[in-house]
Amino acid sequence: MRPRLSHRGFTLVELLVVIAIIGVLVGLLLPAVQAAREAARRMQCSNNMKQMGLALHNYHSAYNRLPQHAGGTAHVANGPDNWLMLSILVPMTPFIEQQALWEQISNPYVSSNGTNYPAMGPAPWNTGYDPWRTTVGTFRCPSDPTVASAGQFGMNNYGACMGDGINWTDRGGINDNGTDGNPTAANQYLRGMFKNRRATAFRDVLDGLSNTIMMGELCTDAGNREIIAQPVFIDNGDVFTNPTHAKCTTNAIDPQRPQFYLPSANLNYGRADQWNRGHRWMCALGMYTGINTIRPPNKESCQSHNSDGREGTHTAGSRHPGGVHVLLGDGAVRFITDSIESGNQNGFIDQPGIESPYGIWGALGTAAMRETIEADSF
Template sequence: MIPDMKPTVSRSRGFTLIELLVVIAIIAILIGLLLPAVQKVREAAARMKCSNNLKQIALALHSHHDAYSNLPPGQWNTNGANVTYYNRGCWVPHVWSFMEQDSAFRDYKTYMDAGGSADSYPNAKRVFTGFVCPSDPFGGKIVTAASFPNQGFHGNYVACAATTVFNPAGDSTGTKRDGIMYAQSKTRFADVTDGLSNTLLLSELNVVADTTSHDIRGRYFNSYDGNCLFSTLNPPNTNVADVDVNCINVPGRAPCTVSGSNSVQHARSSHTGGVNATLGDGSVRFIPNGVDPTVYLGLGSRAGGEVAGSY
C-alpha cells in the first residue's frame, strides 16, 4: 500500500522592504550614470549640427563672392536713426539666395519705420533654422516678452569684423576695420593677405531672451551697432562684457554693457568649452575658450601679417 503523500505547495517569497530599497537605489545610480552620457551624446550631435550650419553659410558666402567678386557688407546704414524709416541691414539676407531661399531674399525689407515693429514686416519674423544653433535655448528668437514689440528673427551666427571695437551706433561712413566683413565692407578674397585658412569668417553668439528691454545681439532685421558681427578682441566666452546700444546683461552666458559708442560683441556659444568658427576657406574649427589670446586676436585680421599659431 502506497502511503499518502501530501502535495508540495510552492510559495513564492516577495521582496523585503530592504531588498526593494536596494533595487531602487541601484536603478537610481544607473540613471545617474546614464544621464550625463546621454546629455553628452545629445550635445555632440547639436554641436555637429551647428558646425554643419556654419559650413553651409560659408559655402553660400563663397558663392556670393563668385557671383559679385566680393563678400557682402558686414552691415550697412544709409539713413542713420533720426529719420522716418531706417535703411540699414547686414550680410545675412544677402546669402539667402545662395541657400535656396530666393523668395525670402526678394521679399525681405531692409528698412522699417522709425520706432516701428517687425509686426509690420511678416518676412522679418521668418525663422531660418540654418541660422540657429540647436544648443541655444533662445536661438531663433522673434520676441520673448509680451511687453516688448517684435524685433524680427535673431540668429546665432555672426561675421568677423575686427580685432577691436566696432563703429559707434548710427555711423554710416563705414570706418574701415581689420576683419573680413565690417560696416560698408566689400572685401575680396584677394584682400585677405593673411590667407583664408588663417582668417576667421564666422562664429557664434548666444541669443538673449527679452524681458522689459530688448537685446539686439543676433538681430538680422533692421540690424545696426554690430548685431551681426563679432570681434576677436577677447577669447571666446570671455567674461569681458559686450557693449551694445540695447542689450541685457546675463553674467556668465552673455554679459553686456549698454552704450551707444565703441560697441563690440564677442564670440559666445552654449557648447561646452568653446565655440564653432569658420575660417575664410570654409573649413570649420572648434576654438576652445583657453585659446592663446594673441593667436586668437591675429585670426580676426585679414591683413595683419600675423603668423598663425596652433589652437
C-alpha cells in the same frame, strides 16, 4: 498527500536594493545621454556654419565679392530706406535655400498689417515688416534655447567678424546717406574680413583664408544677466582705448557668480525696442550680428555709450561647453577654446598697420596684417 508549493516573493529589502541599483544606473547614464545630445547639437551648429560658409563662397563666385555688412539702401530725408544697416545674413538668404524669404525682401512687399514697404525693406528696427520677424533655422544654434516672443524680431547665433578694432566698426566711416565720413581713420581700425558699409572680397585677405575668421558664434540674450549674452552699456568713451574698462570687466561682474552681471550693471533691459544681443538677424550693428577678436570667447562684452548703435567689444560666445565655433575664410569650421592665447588685453590699436595686440585670437580676426599663425596654435 499532495506536496505544498511555496511561492516566495521579493522582500522589502530586496525591492529597495533593486530600486537603488536602478537609480544608480540612471544616475550614471543621464550625464552620458546629456553629453550625447549636446554633441549632436554641437554637430548641427557646425553644419549650420558650414552651410553659411558655402553660401558666402557661392555669393563670391556669383558677384566676385563678399556680401556687404551694413548694406542696403542709403538714408534720405523722409524716405523709405533701411539706413545702410542690413547684415550679411540678408543677402545670404537665397544661398541657404531661403529663396522665398529673399523674394519678399528684395521686392516691394505689403506686410500683414497692410503697410507697403520698398524693395530691401525698411530699417531693421521696424517691427511691422514681416520678414524681419521671421526666424531662419540656419541662423540659430540648437544649443541656444532662447526663443522670440510673438511680434519680436527674428533671432540669430552667428555674426560677421569685424576684426580686432573698436573705433568706427559701427558705420565704417560712412554716413547714413552713403557719403564718406572719416575713411582714413576708419581704415586704421577696420581690419577684419568684413567692414561695415564697405565692400570686401577674398582678394583683400592677405593673411590667407585659412588663417582668417569670417564668422563666429554669439549668444542670444535671454534676459538672465549672463556675461556671454549681453553687453554692458557704459556712457564713457574709454572703451575705445581700454577694452578691459573696469565698468565692464570688474565693476559689472558679480564676484560671487562670475558668469553673471551685478544688478547694478547697465544692460538696458526693459526697452520696447529690444536692445538685446542676437535679437535682430537683419541688423548689421555689432550688438546684433557682429563679433570682434578682442576679448577671448565667452567673456563679457562692453557697448560704448547708452545706445545699441555704437562700437564696443562684441565678444564671441556660445552655449557649447568650453568654446565657440568659428567659420574661417576657406569655409572650414573650427572650435576655438576659451583659453586661446589673447595677448595684451589692455592693448589698443593706436596706429595703422601694427600687429594685433590680442595674440593669436586677435591675429585670426585680421585679414591683411601679414601675421603668421601656426596651424596647431588654435
